[in-house]
Amino acid sequence: MTRIAPWRAALVGVCLAAMTATSAWAGPSGTLTRLVTRFEALGGGDQDDDSGGAAEGRWRLPDVTRTADAARLAKLKAIEAELTAMGEAGLSSQETLTRELLLWTVKDRIEAAGFDESRMPFSSDGGFDVMMLYRASGLRLKDEAEARRWIALLTRMPDWYAVNIDNARRGVRAGFVQAVPTAQAVLERAQRIAATPLADDPLLAPLRALPASVPEARRAALIAEGETVVTAKVAPARAGFARFMADEYVPHAASSLAASDLPDGKRYYAFLARRHTTTALTPDQIHDIGQAEVARIRARMQEAMKAAGFQGDLPAFIAMLRQDPRFYATSRQQLLEKASEIAKRADDQLPAHFGVLPRLTYGVRPVPASIEKGYTTGRYFGGDPKVGRAGGLMINTSELDQRPLYELPALVLHEGAPGHHIQTSLAQEQTGAPDFRKSLYFTAFGEGWGLYSEWLGEEMGIYRDPYELFGRLSYEMWRACRLVADTGIHWKHWSLDQARACFTDNTALSPVNIEVELKRYISWPGQALAYKVGELKILELRRRAEQALGARFDERAFHEAVLLDGSLPLAVLERRIDAWIAERRR
Known part of the structure; x- marks a missing residue:
């Protein structure tokens, strides 16, 4: 899973990086250029780059007030009308794509605005209350001026908390609230963050890591100033949020797990399914796809089990994997080092499968201790060469x-390379494309590519024994079960036990991981549908190209055709790959 935080589900398919008021892009069409500039000038509303933000976005907090939301919506509707009126006549191929992606994005944001999702500003996996912790983890302050901008941003955090709490109160009044398990998880997180000792507060880490070029006395003074702000301003805001959750939110949390039981919930969940998959698939169709994939993958898991020489049945094999100490690291450092070793083995194979690779590098880092409890097993944080930050x-x-x-091999391939790091970095490094296209993230494309990358690991020789191959298949089964469980919970009103059964019966996921994931699906409806739907489409297109081109099929060229235009809705990707196949056949 890449850097999109689940509480910002409305941001799928929109620009993630903080946008500047003007775009460096200018196409031959003056009308399109002006519309792109107007869209980028809107900023992202409640968008934020978890890993540190773009150059200027690092020093701002998103404006999530109702007034700002209404103003953005009016401007989006005006842009939509003008994009529709201008048509495609006279546009180049890339301008046509830019217009299509901008129109798709604007329409998506307008439809999402009708559900007023800002009333639900947190999930079990993220939220406004941890946004600045994420930002701090990727922030590198280069001098005293930047340190002062960071401290100034910290002083504005009480207002940030206040407006988000006000939005959540609107949700409480309307019944548009998270379910009880999610509300309880967010309360516990808020209490842990409020109790963070000053010496361990991640918000101060960027100040403590100031470079030696800042004199020692100035560094000490800046750290002391930051500590004062955290103590006097941030800490009371955190404590107030914990009280709000305990006194006002948890008592009114939804008793039903299903998003379809929210006000206008059936229409809302159907919208989320369309948004995250970028398809017209219904929840029932997605559920059926998931069940078919579970049966197919289970057969392959049986084969991998036999290759390992295990004599029992699949449940016994999974039980053995969960209990045998040889399959587990004995220290945090050992786990990080193992992930790093896998990442370098993958790097060694990349040129054989990719003709174009990004300039940006990435590193392996631990999830910050302050948020690791209840956090997903792994995630990719995007980098930015402009501010000297590698991907993470x-x-x-x-x-x-x-x-x-x-x-671990499947996780590293998905989150690192050739997965999210390659996909998002190549998108970021596009030339001749406007800024919003460089940071677009359609979930089905991005997560579908991540899951495809796990599949590609077999061809790359990353899985070195039947156990690691089984781990990959278990991860694929995990994504198939997501189709079943997400639609089961939110559309078919399944209980938590019904949803859990697919994972416990068919995957080797650890019990902790299963519970964390189930909480995520409850609190982030629809997002989990994107992975399998996207992967199946990319594999379908690859097989179509292989069949059509035969010996002329070039895997590296296929990957370029998929990736070099950035993130795309699946229908747009399919059309462009079909055109690529036709061109290669000439």
Whole structure:
């Protein structure tokens, strides 16, 4: 999973990086250029780059007031009308794509605005309350001036908390609230963050890491100033949020797990399914796809089990994997080092499969201790060469007996390279494209590519024994079960036990991982549908190209055709790959 935080589900398919008021892009069409500039000038509303933000976005907090939302919506509707009126006549191929992606994005944001999602500003996996912790983890302050801008931003955090709490109160009044398990998880997180000792506060880490070019006395003074702000301003805001959750939100949390039981919930969940998959698939159709994939993958898992020489049945094999200590790291550092070793083996194979690679590098880092409890097992944080920040493959190093090593290769390939790091970095490095296209993220494309990258690991020779191959298949089964569980919970009103059964019966995921994931699906409806739907489409297009081109099929060229235009809705990707196939056949 890449850097999009689940509480910002409305941002799928929109620009993630903080936008500037003007765009460096200018196409031959003056009308399109002006519309792109107007869109980028809107900023992202509640958007934020978890890993540190773009150059100027680092020093701003998103404006999530109702007034700002209404103003953005009016401007989006005006842009939509003008984009529709201008048509495609006279546009170049890339301008046509830019217009299509901009129109798709604007329409998506307008439809999402009708559900007023800002009333639900947190999930079990993220929220406004941890946004600045994420930003701090990727921030590198280069001088005293930047340190002062960071401190100034910290002083504005009480207002940020206040407006988000006000939005959540609107949700409480309307019944547009998270379910009880999510509300309880957010309360516990808020209490942990409020109790963070000053010496361990991640918000102060960028100040403590100031470079030696800042004189020692000035560094000490800046750290002291930051500590004062955190103590006097941030800490009371955090405590107030914990009280709000305990006194006002948890008592009114939804008793039903299903998003379809929210006000206008059936229409809302159907919209989320369309948004995250970028298809017209209904929840029932997606559920059926998931069940078919579960049956197919289970057969391959049986084959991998036999290759390992295991004599029992699949449940016994999974039980053995969960309990055998040889499959688990014994220290946090060992887990990080193992992930790093896998990442370098993958790097060694990349040129054989990719003709174009990004300039940006990435590193392997631990998930910050302050948020690791209840956090997903791994995630990618995007980098930015303009501010000197590499991409980050974040590994959760807590609860080591729940982090099996046989799953680690698939995780590294998905979150690192050739997965999210390659896809998002190549998109970021596009030339001749406007800024909004460089940071677009359609979930089905991005997560579908991540899951495709796990599949590609077999061709790359990354899985070195039947156990690691089984780990990959277990991860694929995980994504198939997501189709079943997400639609089961939110559309078919399944209980938590019904949803859990697919994972416990068919995957080797650890119990902790299963519970964290179930909480995520409850609190982030629809997002989990994107992975399998996207991967199946990319594999379908690859097989179509292989069949059509035969010996002329070039895997590296295929990957370029998929990636070099950035993130795309699946229908747009399919059309462009079909055109690529036709061109290669000439």
